[in-house]
Amino acid sequence: AQTIHQWPVAEIKAVGSPLSLGCTIKGKSSPNLYWYWQATGGTLQQLFYSITVGQVESVVQLNLSASRPKDDQFILSTEKLLLSHSGFYLCAWDLRDWGVEQYFGPGTRLTVL
Amino acid sequence: GDSVTQTEGLVTLTEGLPVMLNCTYQTIYSNPFLFWYVQHLNESPRLLLKSFTDNKRTEHQGFHATLHKSSSSFHLQKSSAQLSDSALYYCALHSGGNYKPTFGKGTSLVVHP
Numbered sequence: 001a002q003t004i005h006q007w008p009v010a011e012i013k014a015v016g017s018p019l020s021l022g023c024t025i026k027g028k029s030s031p032n033l034y035w036y037w038q039a040t041g042g043t044l045q046q047l048f049y050s051i052t053v054g055q056v057e058s059v060v061q062l063n064l065s066a067s068r069p070k071d072d073q074f075i076l077s078t079e080k081l082l083l084s085h086s087g088f089y090l091c092a093w094d095l096r097d098w099g100v101e102q103y104f105g106p107g108t109r110l111t112v113l
Numbered sequence: 114g115d116s117v118t119q120t121e122g123l124v125t126l127t128e129g130l131p132v133m134l135n136c137t138y139q140t141i142y143s144n145p146f147l148f149w150y151v152q153h154l155n156e157s158p159r160l161l162l163k164s165f166t167d168n169k170r171t172e173h174q175g176f177h178a179t180l181h182k183s184s185s186s187f188h189l190q191k192s193s194a195q196l197s198d199s200a201l202y203y204c205a206l207h208s209g210g211n212y213k214p215t216f217g218k219g220t221s222l223v224v225h226p
Contacts, residue, residue: 032212043219044158044203051212090157094214099146099165099207102214104157 002027004105006091012111013081021076021108023091031093033074034102035066038088050074051096086112115140117206119217126224132176132191134220136204139185146207147180147187148214153200161189161202194224 003026013019025031035047046059048066056066063082067075074091091105120135138145146165152158162173164180164187171178176191187204204217 034213043201044152044216046213046216049213096212098209098212099163101148101160101163102150102158102205104159107157 002093002103004091004093004103006089006105006108008108009106010109010111012113015083015112016080019076019078019081019085019110021089021110023074023076023105025072025093028072028093028095030071030096032096033068034092034094035074035076036090036092036104037062038090040087042087044090048076081112083112086110115145115206115208115215117204117215117217119202119204120220121218123221123223126194126222128196128224128226129193132189132194132198132222134189134202134204134222136178136187136189136217137185138187138204138206138215140206140208142208143182144209147178148205148207149176149178149187149189150203150205150216151200152203152219158201158203194222196224196226198222199224 005024007022032051034049037045050056050068064078089108092102094100094102116139118137148163149161150158151161162171164171167182178189180187201219201221203219205214207214
């Protein structure tokens with residue numbers, strides 16, 4: 001069975017500090033991977049997606065970047081956090097096929113102070 | 114490009130009343146897949162139901178939706194709202210042209226006694 005793991009579960013960081021969030025998918029080969037952001041009480045915002053290792057497309061950057069160093073790993077990062085980065089970050093995967101649903105990870109809750 | 118439009122913002126209902134959350138979409142492709150995802154408080158979104166077939170009712174967990182290609186709609190309905198239905202609901206589109214889904218902005222449903 002496939003599993004999706006995100007780390008850390010929660011993070012409290014200072015404005016201006018760096019950030020790295022991670023996501024791993026186990027049990028699926030060559031998934032599409034996605035990063036979403038959700039402000040507290042807000043809606044899903046698709047940030048990045050990747051269809052293969054080393055290839056990442058930006059949807060909305062929000063002064064963040066993403067990388068896919070391995071087939072099963074997706075990293076979201078920034079060198080300088082802003083207050084506006086606070087929120088809930090979700091990683092998701094689906095298969096490279098039409099009509100398949102997305103599966104979301106448990107998320108990382110980020111608070112920037 | 115593809116787009117999805119949902120009932121804006123917040124829908125408030127009394128328990129026992131029917132639920133209808135609107136979703137319309139735009140795509141140039143003739144065979145889209147439509148999805149409804151549900152996100153309860155402090156949880157990740159998960160698939161509620163999906164459909165590809167025109168004019169066929171799809172049901173899951175008491176909710177139902179019918180894809181109408183003639184009106185580009187996929188409204189979510191339930192005959193009787195329950196308190197546990199309070200959540201964020203997202204309509205999403207997967208057309209033949211994109212390998213990534215397009216999400217609507219979400220509708221927050223609050224059911225009160």
